[in-house]
Structure formats: structure tokens, C-alpha cells
Amino acid sequence: MKRTLNSSKSHNGCSRCKARKLKCDEGRPACKVCVDAGAECPGFVPQLKWSRKHEKFDAGGGSQEPKSKARRKNEAKPAASPPLAEDTPVTTEGNEQVVSPVDGTAVGPVTAPAGPPEQMDFDPAMMDWMNYGLGSFEDLTNDNMAQLFGGGQAFAQCDPSSGMASAENRMMPMGLDAYTLPLLSTPWHGNAHTASERSGSYASPAADQAQPASNVPIDQDNDRKDGGSLLGAFYRLATPSKTARFSEEHLVQHYFSEVCSLYSCFDSDQNPFRSLVKEMRKDSTTINLSIQSMAIAHLSNHYLYMAPLGRIKRMQSWKSLQIDLRRYRAGKIALDKVLMSCLLLGLSSAWHQPSDLGLQYLFIARNLIQMYLRSNRQATSPLPNEKFYLDAFMHWEMLASFFEPVAMVPFPGFGAPDPPLPDRGETVTPHPWTGVAPEMNFALAEVGRVLRRRMSRLAMMGDSYAAERSPSDEIDEQWSSSLERLLSSIRLPSVDDIESYADKYTPKTDLLRAAEAYRFIGLLELYMIVPTLLEARIDRGEPFPASLDNQPFPSPASNNGFPARRDSWLSAIALHTLQLIKPVSIHSSSCRTHLLILVSAGSQLRIPSEADADGDAQSEHHDKVLEGRGFVDARMLALSRKYPQKQVLQILDIIKEAWERLDRGELRVHWLGIAHEQGWQTMLG
Structure with a gap:
């Protein structure tokens, strides 16, 4: 008679329950098993494993070993396996289909990277290219930036805050926001991030096996509670397993709650940088990107890893401003929206890089203002x-x-x-x-x-x-x-x-x-x-x-x-x-x-x-x-x-x-x- 287990396998639960062959209730933000054990739930990220189904052995080396014997030999000798070929197919556990990061359609097997995903560390030095002046941003396209970071797909799956691939980023489109600013729906304020919200990293099967089998908190959790981490927690310093995340909505909220009062010598509902921006941002991409970059510049006082992201937002704002200028010359956008974008971007340039005077924005705005002052303001529509x-x-x-x-x-x-x-x-x-x-x-x-x-x-x-x-x-x-x-x-x-x-x-x-x-x-x-x-x-x-x-x-x-x-x-x-x-x-x-x-x-x-x-x-x-x-x-x-x-x-x-x-x-x-x-x-x- 076949022996039955007290609990069935879980194909869709968290990796910790899978490693222990426990039934996972898939509770969010953390499953009940991990909560009861006092451990950090790794989340419900689909796990990838290498398939050797179509692997071919050397034809010139005699007879081929049976699969069962080869498997027993591999288990007895845990030696390093040879590097995988670039065309080795990868499948997901449970016959899950791989989703395209571009349009969300199923694309079947994907090619394997040069090494396991957990070895693809993010190098902060790769962000040095963003120190270039805004004039050079005209030549940077999505393809060029993907080449700078060593491949579009690897770059799309890279989480700058933790250095690993995240499920959210893998499902996001290949635009700038997708692979530069990982956005979650957690509030930016406070420190009440739950375990699964903090864990956006890729969890490998080997890492799951390395976790202790007993239902007790792992050592990392105990280490976080000792006295050595108190000062880091007080400073809100980011760690690989606990990093603050900010969505676009939270950045906009931070602008109106904090940055407005810093950008003006008084602040209330009568402040134009509050009232006018609140109205104009509804149909202005440039203004939306500008206030987000200003919010990131202020937040980078405490979250240093966000500084490169703020410069990327400014690059997006600069490109959007060029589009607005063409639309203004064609009579499709009002002058005040272009001027407001210049005001927001110009004097906040030094927030991101002190030596950046933002003079390019001043020169654009100066020409527009001079043309307006020379024009017959009584015959044309006045500037609000x-x-x-x-x-x-x-x-x-x-x-x-x-x-x-x-x-x-x-x-x-x-x-x-x-x-x-x-x-x-x-x-x-x-x-x-x-x-x-x-x-x-x-x-x-x-x-x-x-x-x-x-x-x-x-x-x-x-x-x-x-x-x-x-x-x-x-x-x-x-x-x-x-x-x-x-x-x-x-x-x-x-x-x-x-x-x-x-x-x-x-x-x-x-x-x-x-x-x-x-x-x-x-x-x-x-x-x-x-x-x-x-x-x-x-x-x-x-x-x-x-x-x-x-x-x-x-x-x-x-x-x-x-x-x-x-x-x-x-x-x-x-x-x-x-x-x-x-x-x-x-x-x-x-x-x-x-x-x-x-x-x-x-x-x-x-x-x-x-x-x-x-x-x-x-x-x-x-x-x-x-x-x-x-x-x-x-x-x-x-x-x-x-x-x-x-x-x-x-x-x-x-x-x-x-x-x-x-x-x-x-x-x-x-x-x-x-x-x-x-x-x-x-x-x-």
C-alpha cells in the first residue's frame, strides 16, 4: 500500500514550504507556515530550474550510461558541472510558461544566461555613465543603455537595490522605468515593510535547500535583532534583504508633502509650486517626471542608492521636454507648461550633481521669455x-x-x-x-x-x-x-x-x-x-x-x-x-x-x-x-x-x-x- 503524507506538495507556494514539502496557504504578504515559524517568507517567485532533458553526450566515448546510473553517480560526486551552452533550454517548475517582459505573451523556453541567476551581481560602477552631461543623453537609446549594462534582458531583470532579479521587474515592460526604478506598492513612509515586500530577490533552489529544516527563526533573523543592527536601523540604512521601495505615486506624494516647502520661501495652498503643479501634472509627462526626480534627489539624502535613479528620471524629463518644445512650436501645448518644466528642472539640477548649474534649461526658458516679452501681448493670448x-x-x-x-x-x-x-x-x-x-x-x-x-x-x-x-x-x-x-x-x-x-x-x-x-x-x-x-x-x-x-x-x-x-x-x-x-x-x-x-x-x-x-x-x-x-x-x-x-x-x-x-x-x-x-x-x- 502506498504511504500517504500528512500534507501534500505545493507547486505554487513559497520556496521555503517547497523545500520542506509542506502545504503552503500562499497567504500574502507572508504565508502562515513562515509566520508561525518566525522566519522570513521568501515570497511566491516562480522558480527556474535547469532542464537536461535534451542534453546530448559525447558521441565518440563509447556506450551511453543509463539515466538512473548517471543520476546516482552525480549524487555521489557533487562536483562542479560543466558550463551550460548558451542555447540550453530553461523550463519552469510545474510546466509554467515563461512570460515575455515586453508584451506579457507566452514565449516558451528562454535561453540560459552565462551562469546561474544568483551569480549575476549588480555592479554599482556600471552606473557611472549617468554622470555624463545632459547633452549626451540625446544619443542614449534603450538599446544603447542595454549594451552598456551587458544585455537587455539581464538588465531588465536587475534590481539596483538588491543586486538580484525580482519577479516584479521580470514582468515589467522594457521601458526605462522597468529596469531602473523597481516600483512596489508599499508605502514610502515609515518602516512597516512586511517580509515578502522586503524580499524581491531571486531565490534559487540551492538556497532553499540550505535553509534549516526546523521551524525556528533562521540565523539571519536573529542577527538582525542583536545590538549591532540598532544603529543601522535607526539610520534606515538599506541592506540587501531590506530596501525601501518607492512607486511613482509615492514620489509624487513626497514632492507635495516635503519638496514643495523646500523649493519655496513659503508653503501653503497659495504656493504656485503646489497649486499650479498639481493642476498641470494631470496632462504633462515632463512635469510628472520632473517632480519625481526632485523627490528622489531629496530621498537620496537617506537612501544613497537612489541617486543614480534620480539622474535617470532627469534624463527622461530632458527628452520629454524636447518633445514639449516641438509641440509648443506647433501650437499644441501652452507656454506656461513648458516654462514650469524649466523652473522645476533648472534650479533642482544641483540637487543631483552639485556642479550641474542647469544652464541649458535657463537658455531655453530665456529664449521663450524674451520672445514673449517682445510679442504683442495684447493681441495674443496672455501668459497665465x-x-x-x-x-x-x-x-x-x-x-x-x-x-x-x-x-x-x-x-x-x-x-x-x-x-x-x-x-x-x-x-x-x-x-x-x-x-x-x-x-x-x-x-x-x-x-x-x-x-x-x-x-x-x-x-x-x-x-x-x-x-x-x-x-x-x-x-x-x-x-x-x-x-x-x-x-x-x-x-x-x-x-x-x-x-x-x-x-x-x-x-x-x-x-x-x-x-x-x-x-x-x-x-x-x-x-x-x-x-x-x-x-x-x-x-x-x-x-x-x-x-x-x-x-x-x-x-x-x-x-x-x-x-x-x-x-x-x-x-x-x-x-x-x-x-x-x-x-x-x-x-x-x-x-x-x-x-x-x-x-x-x-x-x-x-x-x-x-x-x-x-x-x-x-x-x-x-x-x-x-x-x-x-x-x-x-x-x-x-x-x-x-x-x-x-x-x-x-x-x-x-x-x-x-x-x-x-x-x-x-x-x-x-x-x-x-x-x-x-x-x-x-x-x-
Whole structure:
């Protein structure tokens, strides 16, 4: 009589139940047998096994051994089997058909890879090709990228987070999303990932046999519970068996829950980067991809393996933007959607790679805006939310003016800058980038142009720059004098004149402090590149504008300990600028505008020489400089935790290099020169 077992075999259950010949209830996310045993359920991934049904033996070696005898010999001698031929067929257990990863149709047997799937490790160095500039992405097609990664099918089954093939990826189409960003339906927030959700790896039959037969937790589970893994769990560090997964929906959710407040100096339902993006993303692929890449850049602070995926999303966004430009020229898409895509992609470029200034997006948007401003806006359809876009590009031009490769030439015969200044007393609607004073951004953009021209000439001519003067130098000095008067004459609105924007974490005074700090860093940059302006102001006895709380500007009590009188005044201006933003909480969204303030003012904190200093006033100034440096260092490190950290830490490197040079006694120290010498150019916002 045939012996019957208490439980039948399971052909469709998890590999752990199959190895123990137990009936699996196929419960999801984990079967009951594994849950009762306290073990991690490996999931219900179809297992592949090698078929030797059609294997042919050597014809010249005598008679062929019977199959049963050969099988017993193989079991007695577990030696390494010869490598399989490339055309060896592969079948699935239980006569399951193999599904095509392209269209989901049954394709029958598939060819075997060069080795077992568990040996196909993912090499992170293969992602180095994504460091190329966006200009080279035009030449990268799906086929080219499959060749870079050593074959399309192997690449399609590769899970970057765990280094193994996953069932989800094998069933996904061969688009970029399929083989670059493994997407599961688990929530991105929290750490409540179940066992089967964490296990997306390929489980080989040999691995199943290696598991213990007793119903007790395996050693790996015990190792995770010991004290050595506590810190890793606290940091949410990814391990091969436990890796956070994010779907496109979760990335979009992360943009609206976290990134919106980081990309604006205030955040509420009135923030256009929330309200307009929410509306436009419904029918814009570029905007959808852009906000997903921004979410990945922020998440990569904690999940480092996601950084290459963010660059791939940006590549997709760039290609989608090219399609939008062609559609815009054909009149099939509105201008505001193209401009919004440029705004999202441009200033977030440094989030992925600090040296990427995103200037290609600025050049595209600049041409579109110039054509719009030249057109007859009354005859054509007006741009929706026109003021938002124009002020946003004014802020973008201001940041780019410090690093634009080709410095804009001076404007002979154009006259002094005369922007339209609003009459204070009217209500001011805050802008997510320019805050409450867009005219300050205009003045700083002009300062950046002058500074960029002077620094370019200094780099080309070196020590002979001071001896040789050109007509452009005289134009720049006249222009700088006009900008000094403009910066001093801009009136900021009062708190009552600012419309409410419903952000309890960002009071109105934070926006006013940022605008006032912009005024002083504009003056600071002018006095550094044109020292005669500062000398003339000191000789005239012209006071600096008072702070927001009507406190007078603290002029230096003594010039001793500094190489020159202007150095003591530059240090005093820098300290006063930092005092303006010091009361702002790190939780305030206005911190987004502080990067330029911190690098400009922080890099001019020269410590007076103790050998030449005398008096208590100079000693007090010495302590204030050290305190200011400590504030800059602490605030930059805090911002590196709040914002995508690559960009912020590179700015901190510029500041610390400036301090080192100041402490060595160098006379001409400027953060922009350091950035160009060291290759640390990055967007300061």
C-alpha cells in the first residue's frame, strides 16, 4: 500500500514550504507556515530550474550510461558541472510558461544566461555613465543603455537595490522605468515593510535547500535583532534583504508633502509650486517626471542608492521636454507648461550633481521669455500667472549671473539701471522665490554681472589687471555706483502690507529679514570688487541703512588688526548681514534664500590679528567673528540635512576654503574665485 503524507506538495507556494514539502496557504504578504515559524517568507517567485532533458553526450566515448546510473553517480560526486551552452533550454517548475517582459505573451523556453541567476551581481560602477552631461543623453537609446549594462534582458531583470532579479521587474515592460526604478506598492513612509515586500530577490533552489529544516527563526533573523543592527536601523540604512521601495505615486506624494516647502520661501495652498503643479501634472509627462526626480534627489539624502535613479528620471524629463518644445512650436501645448518644466528642472539640477548649474534649461526658458516679452501681448493670448513666471525668472537670472560661463558685456550708452520700483503702501503678494522684494533680485543680478566680468578679467590678466585699465572698467565702476544707490534706495514693505500666505512656520518677518540681508550682500559684493566705493562712503560719513528693528549699523570701532581699513568694514558688514538672518528658525521655508547670504557674508569673516589689535573693542570684534563663523558652520550643516545635501556641502567647502585663506593672511579672497579655481561652481539657491 502506498504511504500517504500528512500534507501534500505545493507547486505554487513559497520556496521555503517547497523545500520542506509542506502545504503552503500562499497567504500574502507572508504565508502562515513562515509566520508561525518566525522566519522570513521568501515570497511566491516562480522558480527556474535547469532542464537536461535534451542534453546530448559525447558521441565518440563509447556506450551511453543509463539515466538512473548517471543520476546516482552525480549524487555521489557533487562536483562542479560543466558550463551550460548558451542555447540550453530553461523550463519552469510545474510546466509554467515563461512570460515575455515586453508584451506579457507566452514565449516558451528562454535561453540560459552565462551562469546561474544568483551569480549575476549588480555592479554599482556600471552606473557611472549617468554622470555624463545632459547633452549626451540625446544619443542614449534603450538599446544603447542595454549594451552598456551587458544585455537587455539581464538588465531588465536587475534590481539596483538588491543586486538580484525580482519577479516584479521580470514582468515589467522594457521601458526605462522597468529596469531602473523597481516600483512596489508599499508605502514610502515609515518602516512597516512586511517580509515578502522586503524580499524581491531571486531565490534559487540551492538556497532553499540550505535553509534549516526546523521551524525556528533562521540565523539571519536573529542577527538582525542583536545590538549591532540598532544603529543601522535607526539610520534606515538599506541592506540587501531590506530596501525601501518607492512607486511613482509615492514620489509624487513626497514632492507635495516635503519638496514643495523646500523649493519655496513659503508653503501653503497659495504656493504656485503646489497649486499650479498639481493642476498641470494631470496632462504633462515632463512635469510628472520632473517632480519625481526632485523627490528622489531629496530621498537620496537617506537612501544613497537612489541617486543614480534620480539622474535617470532627469534624463527622461530632458527628452520629454524636447518633445514639449516641438509641440509648443506647433501650437499644441501652452507656454506656461513648458516654462514650469524649466523652473522645476533648472534650479533642482544641483540637487543631483552639485556642479550641474542647469544652464541649458535657463537658455531655453530665456529664449521663450524674451520672445514673449517682445510679442504683442495684447493681441495674443496672455501668459497665465504672468507675474509669477517673470519674477521667478528674475530670481533664476540673479543666481545664474554669478556663474554664467560667458559674462555679459557692459552696456555703454544705456544709462544707469532704472527698474520700476513699486510705491510702498500697496499690498504685496509674496513670491515663492523672490519673497516680498523682487527688485532686490534685480539689483543682485546686476551686481552678479559686474562681479562676473571683473573676475573673468582678473583670471585672464592676473597681476597685470591693476596696472591696465580698459573702457569697460570705467563703465563697470559707474554701473556699480548706480547699483549702490539703487540698493540703498529700495524700500521694503511693512508687515501689514504683506498679504497673508497661511504658512505658520514662516512668519512675514522672515521674508523681510531675507530681503534686507540681500541688500547688504549686494553692497558687500560691490565694495569687494570696487573698493573705491566703500572708501568714498566712509569718507563722506554716509550711514548704512538701519536694521528692521531700527538698530543702527554697528561700524567697526577700530581698524587695527586688519590689513586695511576696508577689510574691517567688510567684516562688519558681513557680521551685520548674518545677524539679520540669525533669528530665523531652521524650520522656516525662507531658509531657501539663505545659501547666497551665507556664502557671501560668511566668506568675509576675517579674524583680526591679535598681534596688531589693541583695546577691548577689537577683542570684542574678534569674538564676534568667531561666533559668526560658528553660526555659519552650524546653519550650513543643518541645511544639509533639510535640503539635498550635495549642493549645500559643496557651498560649505567654499566657505571653509575662504576662511583658511583669510587666516593665512591673503588679501584678495573671494568666494567666487575659489569656486572657479576648485571647480565648485553650484547654484546658490
